[in-house]
Amino acid sequence: MLEALIFDVDGTLADTERDGHRPAFNAAFAEAGLDWVWDPALYGELLAVTGGKERIRFYAGQYDRAFLQQADVEVRIKALHAAKTRHYLALLKAGGIPLLPGAARLIGEARDAGLRLAIATTTTPDNVTTLLRAGLAPDAVSWFEVIGAGDVVPAKKPAPDIYLWVLDQMGLPPSACLALEDSPNGLLASLGAGLPTLVTESEYTHGNDFDGAVAVLSGLGEPGRPSLVRSGDMHGKAWVDLELLRTWHRECISKK
Numbered sequence: 001m002l003e004a005l006i007f008d009v010d011g012t013l014a015d016t017e018r019d020g021h022r023p024a025f026n027a028a029f030a031e032a033g034l035d036w037v038w039d040p041a042l043y044g045e046l047l048a049v050t051g052g053k054e055r056i057r058f059y060a061g062q063y064d065r066a067f068l069q070q071a072d073v074e075v076r077i078k079a080l081h082a083a084k085t086r087h088y089l090a091l092l093k094a095g096g097i098p099l100l101p102g103a104a105r106l107i108g109e110a111r112d113a114g115l116r117l118a119i120a121t122t123t124t125p126d127n128v129t130t131l132l133r134a135g136l137a138p139d140a141v142s143w144f145e146v147i148g149a150g151d152v153v154p155a156k157k158p159a160p161d162i163y164l165w166v167l168d169q170m171g172l173p174p175s176a177c178l179a180l181e182d183s184p185n186g187l188l189a190s191l192g193a194g195l196p197t198l199v200t201e202s203e204y205t206h207g208n209d210f211d212g213a214v215a216v217l218s219g220l221g222e223p224g225r226p227s228l229v230r231s232g233d234m235h236g237k238a239w240v241d242l243e244l245l246r247t248w249h250r251e252c253i254s255k256k
């Protein structure tokens with residue numbers, strides 16, 4: 001029986017990457033006097049690396065090796081990432097990044113039905129709580145029983161660690177839950193933790209291989225704004241609702 005939904009954040013709850021995290025990284029680089037500029041295309045490649053600090057380190061390894069040779073490079077990466085987070089939080093607080101269609105509706109349906117809610121994300125915890133407050137409701141953080149985010153686990157997605165940590169905190173088996181993700185790294189992480197997973201593609205993840213998902217859609221959809229099916233069966237529905245999640249969950253568990 002489906003007892004809990006576990007949401008990814010970036011690309012799933014909100015379209016945060018190209019016009020949110022990316023300009024925040026660029027603002028931090030400029031502030032530090034670095035000539036690094038991540039344009040949308042390059043950023044799409046860098047998204048293969050999850051975690052902002054890890055992404056900075058990867059970029060420097062590819063394009064500015066001298067940066068990595070500095071004695072205090074780890075301190076510098078942490079400072080760059082803290083500055084980036086400051087810029088990103090300012091963007092969120094300005095209301096610059098709304099939730100994606102269907103996210104608020106589905107969360108509301110799940111709450112009304114008494115389902116337990118959690119978050120499993122690679123991003124920084126402050127980014128999550130600020131997005132929820134700005135995009136959902138001032139008290140929305142309390143709607144989520146567990147928020148697994150950022151450095152709370154040693155290995156980020158595609159490792160399953162963040163999902164295993166959330167399941168442990170909730171005291172639930174993966175078979176009682178369903179994860180919602182947007183990226184191949186995210187799907188690998190949730191499947192690695194044994195979770196039935198719905199994928200809604202984001203701008204940067206459209207067309208990727210999502211083998212193992214219960215379905216792959218263009219988005220959660222809304223009345224009057226149907227989800228486009230990339231793979232799977234919407235059982236005659238035009239947007240994702242709780243009944244459809246329960247059907248996919250039942251189908252997935254019965255196959256195991």
Ligand code: XBP
Binds near residue numbers: 183
């Ligand atoms: C997406 C990520 C994060 C963000 C940047 O996380 O990989 O690293 O791109 O946020 P998810 P930080 O899809 O798991 O929500 O700079 O705070 O890492």
Ligand code: MG
Binds near residue numbers: 008010011012182
């Ligand atoms: Mg994501």
